[in-house]
Amino acid sequence: xxxxxxxxxxxxxQKKLSLICFSGDFDKLTATFTLATGAAAVGYEVNIFxxxxxxxxxKVKQGHAFVGKGFLGKxxxxxxxxxxxxxxxxxxFLGISPKIFRYLMRKKNVATLEELVEAAKELQVNLYxxxxxxxxxxxxxxxxxxxxxDVLGVATFLELSEGGRTLFI
Amino acid sequence: xxxxxxxxTREHCPMTFxxxxxxxxxxxxxxxxxxxxxxxxxxxxxxxxxxxxxxxxLEVSHVKDNIHKVLIQK
Numbered sequence: 001x002x003x004x005x006x007x008x009x010x011x012x013x014q015k016k017l018s019l020i021c022f023s024g025d026f027d028k029l030t031a032t033f034t035l036a037t038g039a040a041a042v043g044y045e046v047n048i049f050x051x052x053x054x055x056x057x058x059k060v061k062q063g064h065a066f067v068g069k070g071f072l073g074k075x076x077x078x079x080x081x082x083x084x085x086x087x088x089x090x091x092x093f094l095g096i097s098p099k100i101f102r103y104l105m106r107k108k109n110v111a112t113l114e115e116l117v118e119a120a121k122e123l124q125v126n127l128y129x130x131x132x133x134x135x136x137x138x139x140x141x142x143x144x145x146x147x148x149x150d151v152l153g154v155a156t157f158l159e160l161s162e163g164g165r166t167l168f169i
Numbered sequence: 170x171x172x173x174x175x176x177x178t179r180e181h182c183p184m185t186f187x188x189x190x191x192x193x194x195x196x197x198x199x200x201x202x203x204x205x206x207x208x209x210x211x212x213x214x215x216x217x218x219x220x221x222x223x224x225x226x227l228e229v230s231h232v233k234d235n236i237h238k239v240l241i242q243k
Contacts, residue, residue, distance in 0.1 A: 038183030041190040042218035111184045119187045 016045045016164025018157070023169055024053030026086040026098045026113060032057075032169045033116035040123035045164070048120075049157045050148075051130035055137065056080045057117070058127060058144045073138025083113065121147045128152045128160075172201040177211060178236055185211040186218060189241075193224060196243045201227070208235045215239055 017039040021032045032048065040046045050058050059077075061067055062084045067077035088097045105112045111119070120127075127148045129141065134151060141151055152160075175192050177185045189204055196202060206212055216226045219241050228240040 034183050037187050041183060041186035042214070043222045108181075109179050110181050111187075115184075119184070119191070122191055123187065 014045050015039075015043065016047070016161070018047040018049065018161035018164055018166045020157075020166065020168045021048050021050045021054035021057065022052055023089070024056040024080060024086055025089040026101065027088045027090075028169050029054075029057050029083070029086055030113050030116065033113065033120055034111075035167070035169075036125050037111075037116055037119045037123055040120070040125050046120075046123075046125045047128060047157075047160050048125060049128045049130060049152065049161075051133045053080065055129060055133055055139060055144075056086065057083050058129065058148055059083070059139075060143060060145055067139065067143050069138030069140075076137055077139075083117070086113070121145075126160075128157065170199045170201065171197075172203065174203045174205070176205045177215075178205050178207050180211075182210060185215065189215055189219070190222075193219070193222075193241065193243055198243055200243050202241045202243070204239045204241060205232065206237060206239060208237065212237050212239075216241075 017035065019032055019036060021029070023029065036046045036048055059067055059082055062082040064078050064081045064085060066074040068074050085095065086098060087095060088101065091097055102112055129144055129148050129151050131151045131153050134140070141148065173192065173196065175188060177188050180188060185206065193202060204215060206215055216229055216239050220226055225242040226239060227242055230238050232238050
């Protein structure tokens with residue numbers, strides 16, 4: 001059986017895409033925000049549920065910062081390093097590769113990760129933070145950008161994503 | 170009613186759609202947007218997604234080489 005040329009959209013008034021952003025890697029975050037902004041721009045309702053390493057992408061402080069509660073929380077917050085220091089998932093070369101990628105993206109006129117994040121906010125992509133991962137890392141809603149709509153658990157995310165497509169990145 | 174222009178000939182996915190959508194959202198009802206874009210994905214999908222979102226595609230015309238113009242009314 002071959003792959004169909006087009007996948008039928010789920011029924012409902014508005015098409016919907018929900019992304020579970022687990023990874024804090026530069027390349028995977030780029031994939032998340034490329035899908036999110038592209039889908040929002042062609043009329044989809046888009047939800048992104050940030051959990052574990054993905055939470056790093058929506059912090060107010062985008063560099064190395066002692067964000068979080070408690071010694072270990074702050075230490076993890078500092079080591080994760082925010083969006084600005086996101087490593088690539090392969091061939092990171094001690095953080096040199098993301099800099100090369102950013103250079104290539106600018107040179108080839110492809111949107112950088114930061115531009116995609118700003119576009120997602122402008123297109124009113126719904127950003128949600130995972131309550132459980134926040135609890136582990138000692139993070140609060142105020143540690144995130146104000147565009148984060150809410151702090152959710154699994155049950156609410158499942159309700160939000162019902163009737164659409166869901167991807168785990 | 171005003172006419173605006175948007176050149177996305179040097180943009181790549183997803184910014185072709187993103188810039189069109191953001192520009193359209195800023196217009197008043199009845200305003201026109203001339204989008205200059207290239208063949209392939211932008212030419213196929215910018216008119217299609219605009220129509221799907223309730224905008225009116227008035228004209229698609231060839232400008233030069235692989236550049237086309239899509240006239241959209243909000």
